[in-house]
Amino acid sequence: MAVGSNTPTMPTQLAAEQWNGKGWSRVTMPRPAGTVNVTGDGVACPAARECVAVGAAFPAKGTGPYALAGFWNGARWTTGKAAAPGTSSELFAISCPTAASCYAVGYYTPKNNSTVLIEHWNGKSWTRQAAPEPRGASFAELVAVSCPKTSFCVAVGTTGAGVLIERWNGKSWSAAVPAAPSSSNLWGVSCTSATSCLAVGGTGKATLAERWNGKTWSKSSAPAPAGGDAPWLQSVSCVSATRCLAVGDELTPRVFADQWNGKTWKPVSMASSGAHLGDFEEVQCLGASSCVALGSVSGFSAAWRSVSAFWNGKSWKVVPTA
Secondary structure (H helix, E strand, C coil), X not given: CEEEECCCCCCCXXXXXXXXXXXXXXXXXXXXXXEEEEEEEEEEEEECCEEEEEEEEEECCCCCCEEEEEEECCCCEEEEECCCCCCCEEEEEEEEEECCEEEEEEEECCCCCCXXXXXXXXXXXXXXXXXXXCCCCCCCEEEEEEEEECCEEEEEEECCCCEEEEEECCCCEEEECCCCCCCCEEEEEEEEECCEEEEEEECCCCEEEEEECCCCEEEECCCCCCCCCCCEEXXXXXXXXXXXXXXXXXCCCCEEEEEECCCCEEECCXXXXXXXXXXXXXXXXXXXXXXXXXXXXXXXXXXXXXXXXXXXXXXXXXXXXX
16 A cells, blocks of 8 residues: 655645555545645555555645544545644654554644654554654654564654654653764664664765664665765665665666665665656565565656556566556
8 A cells, every 4th residue: 555645736635556466556545624735645554454644634724734644444545633733743654563553753843843743543543652852953853663563663854953763662762863964864764673773864965874783873874876966765674684675866866776684785776677767755575575666757857757666686667556
C-alpha cells in the first residue's frame, strides 16, 4: 500500500494505491469532512487487511492544518483527526510494530515555533507522547520513524540547525543531537532491533549516515555519484544488521542507491528497465534482493509522474503507478 496526494499547488485529494504482485490499482481514500486541502505522507501495514496512514488536513475555515490519520480495513479507507495538538500539526511518518501499537511523528505548533510531535495509536485512539525538545532550538520536526518492537523506536528529523534523533525505550523518549554541520538533515531510518539502526540524510555537500549499536551513534558517509550536486539519501530499509538499502537523489536531478553490509557502504548499480528514474522518495525491502522504491520519472523536467522501482539484487525495474 502506498499513499500520497494529487499535485496542484495545494493538494485537494488523498491518493492510495495497492500492489497485488503484478500491478498497482487505485483505492479510494476520502478526505476528512470539512477540509479543502490534504496531504498523505506515510503509511504502515501491520497486517494484510490493516493499514494506518498519516498526513495533514486543512479545514475550510482557514485555520492551520491538523494531523490526519487514515485507516484501511482491507476493503475501504476512513480518515479523520489524530490527536492534533497546537495551532497547526502534521504527521509525516508512521511505524506499527503491532496492529494495536503504532507510533507516528511530525511537528506541531504550540504557539509560534514548531516542535516535535509524537503520537501513539493503541488500536482505539490517538494520544500525544511527551518528547524532549532540543535545548536552544527554535524549530524542530521529525520526518521518519522505525519501531522493530513496541518497546523500542527511533525517530529522526532536524532542529533547523542540525540533525535530531529521538529514541523510545518503552517508557519515555530521549533526544540526541549528533555532531553534524548545521545544514544537515536526516530523512530516513530503519531499525531491525534495539541494537541495530541506520539513519540517512545529507549535509548539503555529502551524504550522511548515522548508525546505532545499542549504546552510541557513529557517523559515516555513503558513496554518491562523482561530480554530483548536493547528494541526499532520502530513505533506508534494513532486513538485518548487515543488509540495508538506501536510496537518494541530487539536485541534478539524478538518483543513486547504496548498500550497507554491516561494515561498509557500497554503491548499487542504477541500471534500470522500463523508464529513466528522476528521483527517489521511499524504499521498503522484504529481503536483500526484494525491494521497492517510490519516486518519479520524466523524459523532461516539466512532466514528472510517480513510479515504483523494484530491485532484484542486480537491477531496477521501473513500473508506473496507477
